[in-house]
Amino acid sequence: MKSHYRAVVIGGGVIGASTLYHLAKMGWNDIVLVEKIEYTSGSTWHAAGLLPLFNMSYSVGKIHKYSVDLYQSLEAETGQQVSFHKTGNLRLARNQERMDEYKRYCGTASTIGVPFQMIGPAEIKKLWPFAKVDDLVGALYHPDDGHVAPVDVTMALLKGARANGAETYSEVEVTSMAQKPNDEWVVSTNKGDITCDVVISCTGNYARETGRMVGLELPVVPVEHQFIVTGPIPELVEYNRSGNPEMAVLRESDSSYYMRQEADGLILGPYEKGAPCWGLDGVPEGFGQELLPPDLERLLPHIIAAGERVPIFETAGIKDHINGPIAYTPDGNPMVGPAWGLRNFWLSEGHSFGITAAGGSG
Numbered sequence: 072m073k074s075h076y077r078a079v080v081i082g083g084g085v086i087g088a089s090t091l092y093h094l095a096k097m098g099w100n101d102i103v104l105v106e107k108i109e110y111t112s113g114s115t116w117h118a119a120g121l122l123p124l125f126n127m128s129y130s131v132g133k134i135h136k137y138s139v140d141l142y143q144s145l146e147a148e149t150g151q152q153v154s155f156h157k158t159g160n161l162r163l164a165r166n167q168e169r170m171d172e173y174k175r176y177c178g179t180a181s182t183i184g185v186p187f188q189m190i191g192p193a194e195i196k197k198l199w200p201f202a203k204v205d206d207l208v209g210a211l212y213h214p215d216d217g218h219v220a221p222v223d224v225t226m227a228l229l230k231g232a233r234a235n236g237a238e239t240y241s242e243v244e245v246t247s248m249a250q251k252p253n254d255e256w257v258v259s260t261n262k263g264d265i266t267c268d269v270v271i272s273c274t275g276n277y278a279r280e281t282g283r284m285v286g287l288e289l290p291v292v293p294v295e296h297q298f299i300v301t302g303p304i305p306e307l308v309e310y311n312r313s314g315n316p317e318m319a320v321l322r323e324s325d326s327s328y329y330m331r332q333e334a335d336g337l338i339l340g341p342y343e344k345g346a347p348c349w350g351l352d353g354v355p356e357g358f359g360q361e362l363l364p365p366d367l368e369r370l371l372p373h374i375i376a377a378g379e380r381v382p383i384f385e386t387a388g389i390k391d392h393i394n395g396p397i398a399y400t401p402d403g404n405p406m407v408g409p410a411w412g413l414r415n416f417w418l419s420e421g422h423s424f425g426i427t428a429a430g431g432s433g
């Protein structure tokens with residue numbers, strides 16, 4: 072590692088990796104990314120990898136669309152697989168109000184060029200033969216949606232950045248930062264000081280700690296998010312054995328969960344109301360890549376709702392239960408851009424849909 076670079080990116084999750092990749096592609100090759108533990112060791116490694124294109128905002132929708140397009144080209148560019156599964160995404164509507172919300176969204180989707188279809192229960196059944204559809208009004212279907220392997224996407228972005236001249240180092244922790252009178256930053260790390268023109272902070276759950284190094288109070292707190300993975304389900308084993316395509320990601324807004332196929336099983340990811348914050352006084356000393364203790368009790372309303380929609384889910388055994396922290400801002404939107412009150416210091420913090428947003432925000 073050198074002692075001077077044009078830019079230092081802090082954080083080796085998917086957001087830092089994409090920031091570095093895009094800077095390098097724009098010709099900024101005297102740049103470095105530093106990661107205190109191992110690349111992807113923050114929220115990125117345990118994400119479910121979904122890439123929801125649905126968003127009522129034009130700008131966020133464009134950011135997400137860019138990511139989905141980029142991830143499909145990364146393997147050809149870098150040689151690193153990203154396991155892009157273009158399964159499509161089904162957003163169910165149990166009532167007309169929900170359908171009207173989707174209709175309002177259609178204007179946004181058409182303007183930014185995201186393909187979609189409004190479909191009825193019979194078409195939903197064709198796309199998701201295991202779902203009960205008798206109480207549904209319809210669904211919004213995104214054929215280009217799907218999921219990726221978050222670790223592989225991050226590694227591909229880092230590889231692409233390095234191929235364009237960037238450097239990356241793991242086990243380098245930023246411990247403090249100070250700005251010189253000539254506006255250069257001195258970034259102090261456990262492996263020595265780096266002087267640079269520009270700093271970009273992409274530190275996920277550590278955003279508040281990083282912000283405080285430069286006098287910023289960033290409104291970002293980690294919040295627990297859980298998902299469960301079932302073991303093989305006989306009906307799905309048979310479905311796959313018969314050569315059927317992977318089913319679309321299923322989202323039920325009225326019960327607040329997503330479900331997708333994972334080989335011969337299913338993943339259920341509930342969006343819990345009032346999910347607890349974690350590490351409010353800072354990420355605990357020594358916390359690395361660990362998961363948080365799972366709490367199945369909290370998920371019960373979502374599990375019951377999912378079982379009513381997809382009866383084969385009800386009978387499945389739970390194989391894995393993931394609970395990890397995600398950085399959240401009060402309005403759910405990330406902070407991307409120059410930091411207020413500072414010169415040459417940029418933020419890409421507070422990403423709660425970071426796998427989906429990384430490409431575009433980079």
Ligand SMILES: Cc1cc2nc3c(=O)[nH]c(=O)nc-3n(C[C@H](O)[C@H](O)[C@H](O)COP(=O)(O)OP(=O)(O)OC[C@H]3O[C@@H](n4cnc5c(N)ncnc54)[C@H](O)[C@@H]3O)c2cc1C
Nearest residue numbers: 082084086107113114115119120121245275395425426427
């Ligand atoms: C269970 C779960 C499921 C999820 N599923 C999805 C999903 O399906 N789709 C989706 O879009 N999003 C999903 N997310 C959210 C997604 O994982 C995050 O939004 C995303 O990973 C954030 O990336 P990041 O790079 O900002 O943060 P992180 O991945 O946390 O990376 C930040 C990095 O900065 C490093 N760092 C911090 N401080 C320093 C320092 N001082 N010096 C050096 N390095 C430092 C950390 O070690 C860390 O590696 C999920 C999250 C969880 C927990």
